[in-house]
Amino acid sequence: MNKIIDLNNISQNAAFLMSISSMMFYWFNLAFPRLKILLSLAQQTSLLTIFSVTYILGSRWVIYQYFPLSNLYESLLFLSWGLLMVHKVVEYNFKNSIIGSVILPLVMFIIAFTSFSLPTDMQQASPLVPALKSNWLMMHVSVMILSYATLMIGSILSILFLVISKGKEVAIKGSSTGYTPRTPNLSYNLSISSEKANKGSDITSGMKLDQLTLLESIDNLSYRIISLGFPLLTLGIISGAVWANEAWGSYWSWDPKETWALITWLIFATYLHTRITKSWQGKKPATLASIGFLIIWVCYLGVNFIGKGLHNYGWVL
Template sequence: MDLVALQSLLDNTSFLVLFLTMLIYWGGAAFPNLPILSSLGTIGMAIANLCMATLLGARWLEAGYFPLSNLYESLFFLAWGVTTMHLVAEWMSRSRWVGVITAPVAMGITAFAALTLPAEMQNSAPLVPALKSNWLMMHVSVMMISYSALMVGSLLAIAFLIVTKGQKVELRGSSVGNGSYRLRKNSEPETVPNVNAVAFQKPSFEGNTAVLTQPNLENLTTTSLSPQMLSLADTLDNISYRIIGLGFPLLTIGIIAGAVWANEAWGSYWSWDPKETWAMITWLVFAAYLHARITRGWQGRQPAIIAAAGFFVVWICYLGVNILGKGLHSYGWFF
């Protein structure tokens, strides 16, 4: 079997399948009365995921080392991770809207790797001495999977901001509480159980008493969003939190593994290399997000803004630093 030809076929197939899948998800959003489009989108994502997994496996057999040594391999591993996290998020949410925002990103990554990178950057090459270590699989793979999870979680937070049109709504407790709704006055929470409402703004108060006398919430000022959009916003907020909660421990493990490997390779656990510095910045951004949700009880727009900023921070850490071609992590990329 010609593994090189198989890789070339699989990378182009992955791009084509993801491009069609993106169109299917967008069509499902435009025509919600066609549920079959949602099923086709999920199937497309699964096929693309399998194609990229096979590509990476063929690359591993051909080169004899774990395929994470250059930008081409790294991009396809990232795209595989994004599609995997997409499938997890879609399974958790049962919402076709997840693919509307994740499919274009996965397609863009594969397009950049398969269609933009020159042939010499796509070919496998012998490992440089610094990468000849068992830590390559441990550190780099965990970091890449964490990037994938954090990207998908951040994309869902961006989708939440788009769906809510920047409005400040109160959602069901996805990180604190047991599903009741939170009303705030002077930073003090009031719990109002109501199974019919999905989200609402602050009620009016008379003295220290919240005006909430009707079970249909007639005395509350509601948002201009439809119940369907509010339900979707609640789902996106919840799943975004869960996926980021999965990616953050992986990022922590990856950074620790990288520090151990750095001590073996360079004689120091931490060198303030640009890659290390931005990995720490990424960790701090998502630590702030989780702290705001778990400790402060934030939900909705405020933590979503932090997560949206985290999306760009992840890209700077993963790709932007390497464009500079400086630091200990610059080998095998652009320069």
Template sequence: MTIFNEIFQNQCINFSFAGLLMSTLIYWYSIIFSNQLKLSLGFILTILSNISLSIMLGLRWFTSGYFPLSNLYESLIFLTWGLTCIHLIIEYKTKSQLVGAIAAPVAMFTIAFASLSLPSDMKKAVPLVPALKSNWLMMHVSVMMISYSTLILGSLLAILFLVLSKGKEINLQGSSININNKSNSYNEIELTNTRLTLLESIDNLSYRIIGLGFPLLTIGIIAGAVWANKAWGSYWSWDPKETWALITWLVFAAYLHSRITKSWQGKKPAILASIGFIVVWICYLGVNFLGKGLHSYGWFA
């Protein structure tokens, strides 16, 4: 990789970070002051940041000769790209600035961590180890990273639901909203109809986003199992990454099961989704920082 390519890639990262920082501030300003006119500017800045990341990933793919998902730096950039993509799609469909208000700062901190915290030798494109020289690299890892992006965003909305509801038991059932609180009387609950409608919207949006991310996670795990059999002769070896991927799958399966079969809404499934937020990050980063296994090469040994 030439010096020019490295400089240009760094400039793309810096531009994306600046765009996401400004986008975050605009979204927060819009929510605090209820200024809907600022929404489009934050959306446009996120688009520009996503385009910049796309250029960076495309250039790295062209110069290195393989899909840029072989180490922690590349995967963090791709995760940021995935977060901005999912954010843009959902905001375009829902016209909700809340999505941008929670997605933009997470994407900003992710790219900041990749750019500022990782040592320079981990940012360099290096030849792939034999096990990674496969088309399954793009098919498995890209699907997993997009599923992480989707599940993280859905879980963040669930956390937002818990924050706005102040931990109260709020059961949302269709168009009617029932409020139950064992420690306080009904008259002590100071939630307006507008706020209840907002909570219902957040709860439903979180459910729909997680409902999108879960099939992607399932496909990614299955693709990884097939790739593992081709590379190492075994579909499943209880590697730390595989184990935590299964735990992640079980947590979100429990969330969707509670929503579909038990018709849970409100606080209980939101707590499950919040746990899922932590589990996703452990599966993605924690295993590679603390654990050792087949998935630790190219990252932290």
């Protein structure tokens, strides 16, 4: 047992070191894109981070005979694992390395917090309370956290969109599904002008063409990732309702966690509705997704600190 604990500590340290190394390599790759070795190192160290976190969660699963999602420590580690896995899937399919430069800092912070800031007693595994002794633990909680991870990545890209386009009026018109992963789609009718630019200036006076292409790609990538996360969130809420009925005899009790999960669902449902039916693109949906990022954290952690309800035992998230 002591050897396993030592290996867990080593894996925690390795996960933190690999995550911060990967973050730096992704940042250096942005600064020096011609040095291909930087991107390769970033991808390899992020894979090592995944392996380290997987070992920690897997070993707890084997030792304690339950899926490791029963407390704050395990939940945050699973969130970091989910962020890394979604990042890898998106990076592989869309060949876009900018995602790693904005996701790895968040992963590094989560791993550092769980490994070095959480009290030791909160990192220890404890027997499951009766309500958690169910197969729904794996189904509901894992899907919810994976949906949080996916929606966070999409929302962070929207925040990045707002940062890059700050001080400029951006209006992107066209099909919201017109993004081609490998070959950027330049068929959009873009009208972008700097707030400080003269009225008669052309499009390049407000923003360079490569920036226009970058904003177009970020906007569409954010939309696609949120479109993936929303069904996961819906499935997680439905499975939670079924589990609640099995455990407490009611599908919905307006518990703080349930209420904020519903608010999160409504925020991203509104985002997708405006994208699909009103063809919103650019700053308006990006602002909505950015608000959604904050709402996710309130739902995920906030209600556990400030609210009392059925989901507070054991720091279940």
